[in-house]
Amino acid sequence: MQTIKEVAKMAGVGLGTVSRVLNDSGYVKESTRQKVLAAVEALHYVPNDVARNLRHQSTRFVGLIIPTIWHPFFSKLAYFIEQELYLSDYKMLLCNTEQALDKELRYFEMLQKSQVAGIIMISYNDFPEPQSDLPIVTIDRIISPRFLHVSADNSHGGELAAEALVQRGCRKLLFLGSASPVPTEVDNRREAFVRKARELGVSCTVYEETVLLKQEMPVIQNFLAQDIPFDGALTSSDLFAAALIKAMGEKGRACPDDFQVIGFDGIQDNHYFKPILATIRQPVEKMARKSVEILLGKINNPTSGEDTIIDIEFFAGETIKPII
Amino acid sequence: MQTIKEVAKMAGVGLGTVSRVLNDSGYVKESTRQKVLAAVEALHYVPNDVARNLRHQSTRFVGLIIPTIWHPFFSKLAYFIEQELYLSDYKMLLCNTEQALDKELRYFEMLQKSQVAGIIMISYNDFPEPQSDLPIVTIDRIISPRFLHVSADNSHGGELAAEALVQRGCRKLLFLGSASPVPTEVDNRREAFVRKARELGVSCTVYEETVLLKQEMPVIQNFLAQDIPFDGALTSSDLFAAALIKAMGEKGRACPDDFQVIGFDGIQDNHYFKPILATIRQPVEKMARKSVEILLGKINNPTSGEDTIIDIEFFAGETIKPII
Numbered sequence: 001m002q003t004i005k006e007v008a009k010m011a012g013v014g015l016g017t018v019s020r021v022l023n024d025s026g027y028v029k030e031s032t033r034q035k036v037l038a039a040v041e042a043l044h045y046v047p048n049d050v051a052r053n054l055r056h057q058s059t060r061f062v063g064l065i066i067p068t069i070w071h072p073f074f075s076k077l078a079y080f081i082e083q084e085l086y087l088s089d090y091k092m093l094l095c096n097t098e099q100a101l102d103k104e105l106r107y108f109e110m111l112q113k114s115q116v117a118g119i120i121m122i123s124y125n126d127f128p129e130p131q132s133d134l135p136i137v138t139i140d141r142i143i144s145p146r147f148l149h150v151s152a153d154n155s156h157g158g159e160l161a162a163e164a165l166v167q168r169g170c171r172k173l174l175f176l177g178s179a180s181p182v183p184t185e186v187d188n189r190r191e192a193f194v195r196k197a198r199e200l201g202v203s204c205t206v207y208e209e210t211v212l213l214k215q216e217m218p219v220i221q222n223f224l225a226q227d228i229p230f231d232g233a234l235t236s237s238d239l240f241a242a243a244l245i246k247a248m249g250e251k252g253r254a255c256p257d258d259f260q261v262i263g264f265d266g267i268q269d270n271h272y273f274k275p276i277l278a279t280i281r282q283p284v285e286k287m288a289r290k291s292v293e294i295l296l297g298k299i300n301n302p303t304s305g306e307d308t309i310i311d312i313e314f315f316a317g318e319t320i321k322p323i324i
Numbered sequence: 325m326q327t328i329k330e331v332a333k334m335a336g337v338g339l340g341t342v343s344r345v346l347n348d349s350g351y352v353k354e355s356t357r358q359k360v361l362a363a364v365e366a367l368h369y370v371p372n373d374v375a376r377n378l379r380h381q382s383t384r385f386v387g388l389i390i391p392t393i394w395h396p397f398f399s400k401l402a403y404f405i406e407q408e409l410y411l412s413d414y415k416m417l418l419c420n421t422e423q424a425l426d427k428e429l430r431y432f433e434m435l436q437k438s439q440v441a442g443i444i445m446i447s448y449n450d451f452p453e454p455q456s457d458l459p460i461v462t463i464d465r466i467i468s469p470r471f472l473h474v475s476a477d478n479s480h481g482g483e484l485a486a487e488a489l490v491q492r493g494c495r496k497l498l499f500l501g502s503a504s505p506v507p508t509e510v511d512n513r514r515e516a517f518v519r520k521a522r523e524l525g526v527s528c529t530v531y532e533e534t535v536l537l538k539q540e541m542p543v544i545q546n547f548l549a550q551d552i553p554f555d556g557a558l559t560s561s562d563l564f565a566a567a568l569i570k571a572m573g574e575k576g577r578a579c580p581d582d583f584q585v586i587g588f589d590g591i592q593d594n595h596y597f598k599p600i601l602a603t604i605r606q607p608v609e610k611m612a613r614k615s616v617e618i619l620l621g622k623i624n625n626p627t628s629g630e631d632t633i634i635d636i637e638f639f640a641g642e643t644i645k646p647i648i
Contacts, residue, residue, distance in 0.1 A: 044368065061417075061438075069393060070403035079394035082420050091438060093385075094418040096406050114385075114415060214594065242596035270538065272566035273597035 010039040063111035065095045065121040072267035080288030101125040118295045124180035135298035137291045141184045149307040150291045151185040157280035157312040158192030161234040161262045166200045168321045170232025173197045177236025179208040216243035238263035260320040278317035283310045334363040387435035389419045389445040396591035404612030425449040442619045448504035459622035461615045465508045473631040474615045475509040481604035481636040482516030485558040485586045490524045492645045494556025497521045501560025503532040540567035562587035584644040602641035607634045
């Protein structure tokens with residue numbers, strides 16, 4: 001049975017040097033490093049760390065599985081997730097699934113093979129409960145009771161939007177946007193909006209299609225073709241709000257004079273571009289940091305952590321009227 | 325000297341099973357996997373792959389070092405880089421430096437320790453030439469002749485912008501924006517713009533400050549306080565163009581009637597928001613794919629690859645007038 005002492009003896013170096021080479025920490029001259037590795041190989045020495053990694057699959061990598069980084073909401077979320085991981089000396093593997101279930105599954109498998117310490121995942125597909133005891137945090141979606149989950153308070157967002165529109169004189173509400181193929185926490189926006197509209201005694205139409213991100217305009221055109229009257233809308237995202245305002249403008253209808261619109265997400269982090277949307281701002285930075293916090297907690301203690309719902313914020317913007 | 329046969333014998337499995345466990349490929353029952361790993365440990369067997377990895381530091385990871393993913397230009401670039409890496413079965417480690425040199429250096433060291441196969445890097449700081457033979461591709465910046473480099477044709481962009489403004493009646497040109505602490509390929513935008521203005525016989529003012537990304541408005545306000553007349557501007561980014569138009573609008577000056585503006589980057593991938601900027605569109609997707617192509621080329625053959633300049637595209641938008 002070979003020991004680290006024999007490696008050090010064969011390489012002609014001290015024990016500390018062998019340890020630094022094997023742990024890849026601290027400075028070692030390249031020629032010395034090569035000597036140590038040659039001795040490791042010749043003696044067939046298994047450093048404890050290698051054996052431990054093989055057995056426990058521990059790395060300082062965390063996988064982030066998201067629909068696409070090429071989108072203002074997800075790029076901001078990924079920014080803060082990476083920033084928070086960095087503070088704890090973890091590195092982030094970025095996986096863009098383009099919302100395709102087969103890519104989500106393939107990435108999941110790749111990340112397991114890469115022996116990541118954990119995964120933060122955003123999937124709006126029918127992702128099957130994985131047979132894995134890897135620590136996992138999902139955002140916007142409950143995939144399995146075994147995984148921890150972080151969301152914005154989508155229900156509160158839907159309620160605030162209905163109240164804001166009715167306070168401003170709207171009587172024919174509309175919820176417009178895209179729906180996921182499977183139920184997600186995001187559905188709470190619509191459900192709470194419809195419920196609050198009913199409570200406040202106004203009508204509410206729901207128009208949804210299942211489309212990919214950034215495919216807002218075809219949905220808007222299909223909706224407008226049906227000529228359904230509305231005077232106040234909540235959309236499933238800010239991009240839907242902006243697309244609705246543009247399409248209505250082309251029909252000669254001005255926002256907020258002829259109709260009022262509230263978006264969802266809060267993607268405008270500058271106000272250089274118009275319209276400045278009224279919106280339900282998701283607490284993106286808090287969601288990101290919380291996801292990392294509970295993931296790292298679970299990595300260190302598999303029984304730790306609990307689901308977290310974080311409150312949202314209403315921003316009035318320029319696409320709704322002042323309160324009557 | 326222990327062999328794979330002894331591992332297989334002790335674990336009570338076939339050679340193929342041991343190989344699958346050690347290479348983490350193909351299906352192995354978890355209980356079998358644990359038996360094999362126990363035998364590996366008990367016999368202090370060094371699988372060839374582990375020794376090879378220790379020696380050659382080969383992984384399927386590529387590091388992407390960028391200022392921030394929370395920015396439309398870099399999020400689009402990162403999207404296509406990751407997509408292209410995925411096609412070749414590489415995984416991407418995302419590193420947001422927040423434009424700080426010390427973070428750039430720390431990430432670079434972390435990536436080396438993580439034994440990445442290569443790095444794609446965007447730094448506008450005075451990054452020292454690393455003592456490393458890691459394959460590296462830089463974008464927008466030549467850090468070392470040893471690294472391969474990809475840029476948009478910034479010079480052509482600057483020329484096209486000057487020509488477009490003069491064709492539309494501008495006689496007092498302005499280049500406005502942020503400058504890096506050190507020379508980069510991005511400076512060619514300004515240099516070519518100024519040179520072309522001179523060739524065309526019109527005046528040209530340059531106003532630059534060294535600021536972080538998304539800090540456009542203070543620069544604009546400092547510039548406007550100087551009351552320098554201009555009738556056509558090229559800005560160093562689209563965000564600067566939009567900020568300039570907003571600030572001028574607040575002074576009662578309308579774009580494009582009172583002054584014309586061309587941005588740089590092409591970040592508007594929808595036209596839901598106004599103004600729709602005239603801009604020099606960077607070939608972001610091509611730059612991303614080319615960076616990956618030459619990086620993977622260099623990983624496989626250290627002498628391969630050459631610097632690449634990719635042409636840009638002029639987009640007329642709504643912030644310049646029709647040609648006179």
